[in-house]
Amino acid sequence: MSDNIDALVRALPRLFDGLLITLELSIGGALLAIVIAITLGLLARFKNVWVRGAARTVIEFFRGTSLLVQLFFLFFVLPLPPMNVELPAVLVGILGLGLNYGAYGAEVVRGSINSVPKGQWEATTALSMSKAQRMRRVIFPQAWALMIPSLNNLLIQLIKGTAVVYLITIVDLTAEFNNLRQATGDVFFTYTLALIVYFGIAYAFSGLMTLLERRAKRRLGVGVRPAPVAPDEKKEPAA
Template identity: 75%
Template sequence: MTDNFEALGRALPQIIDGVLMTLQLTAGGALLAFVVAIGLGLLARFDNILLRGIARTIIELFRGTSLLVQLFFIFFVMPLPPFNIEIPAVLAGTIALGLNYGAYGAEVVRGSINSVDAGQWEATTALSMSRSQRMWRVIFPQAWVLMIPSLNNLLIQLLKGTAVVYLITIVDLTAELNKLRVQTDVFFAYTLGLLIYFAIAYALTLAMNALETRAKHRLGQGGKWRDTITTTPIPDMKGAGQAA
């Protein structure tokens, strides 16, 4: 065991670099996934059948194919004819993660918007709000509260999905753990990996729970942040009727 910790001490700078790379991929992928989810989720609700069809096609394409295949396609196939687009490994990983999880997020966005009480839509019509005012001032803030728990789950899945990017030469946490395994043993290296991934995931969960609590406060639904440490906030739309 002493030898394992000595090897860990020698490998610590590289493991920290791997953690930072994992965080970079998670942040970049999450940002792109959020933009894709909002864009496709709203587009999938359009009355125009062509725009709605394009959104549905993109969503089903990225939901229905493997993240690993998408990653390999972006990194290995895009540089070949007829595309001739060479994409750096980190950017390729970020794009693959963002598009894949963004497609899942689009369904969360669409479903959450559809779940807003029909009375809210009727109220915005009675107030003669424009389509954009209706969405961003009344409907979306209520749907946002409903989205956050599911988006939190996708964020954690995205974090874990970064583990596959080492296959395109990116040295992330998983790659460094594989190196540490050679110097120590399987149990030590991957137990350390479990603890690190858990710590990151739990920190992200607390941040998303705090975001949900803040969103509920804006709707006048109360709730305390400290309650999110041990429990996941349950969306309560009792006060939503006052938002319109």
């Protein structure tokens, strides 16, 4: 065990560098995914059949193909003629994660918007709101509170998905743990530690999403406890 600890101490600087890469992939991929999810989720509700059809095609394509194959395509195929587009490995990882999980998130966005009670839609019509005002001021804030729990699950899956990005030559946390395993020769020690670290990352991000959900509900007045009312004082009998 002492040999394992010594190897871990020597590997800490590299593990920290790998952790930074994993966080960069997680945060960058999550931000891109939410932008894609909201954009495609809204476009998938358009009445125009061409716009809606294009959005559905993109969603189904990235949901129906493997994240690993998408990463390989972006990293190995794009630089080839006639495209000749060569991207940094980290950017490829962010793009792959954002496109893949953004497609899943688009269904969450669309479903959450459809779940807003019909009365809310009718109220915006009665107030003569434009479509943009209706969505921005009434519908989307309510849908946002509904979609956060599902987006939280997707965020955790995205963090775990970063573990496959090292296959396109990115030296992330998983790659550094593999190097640690080779240095120690102890599979149990290395991957138990890796599980704990990844759990800590996912738990921290999940806590932030929970705070975001509470804030969204508080702004809507949902789940807010009413202020306590003081009990009526006993009236003294009249003289």
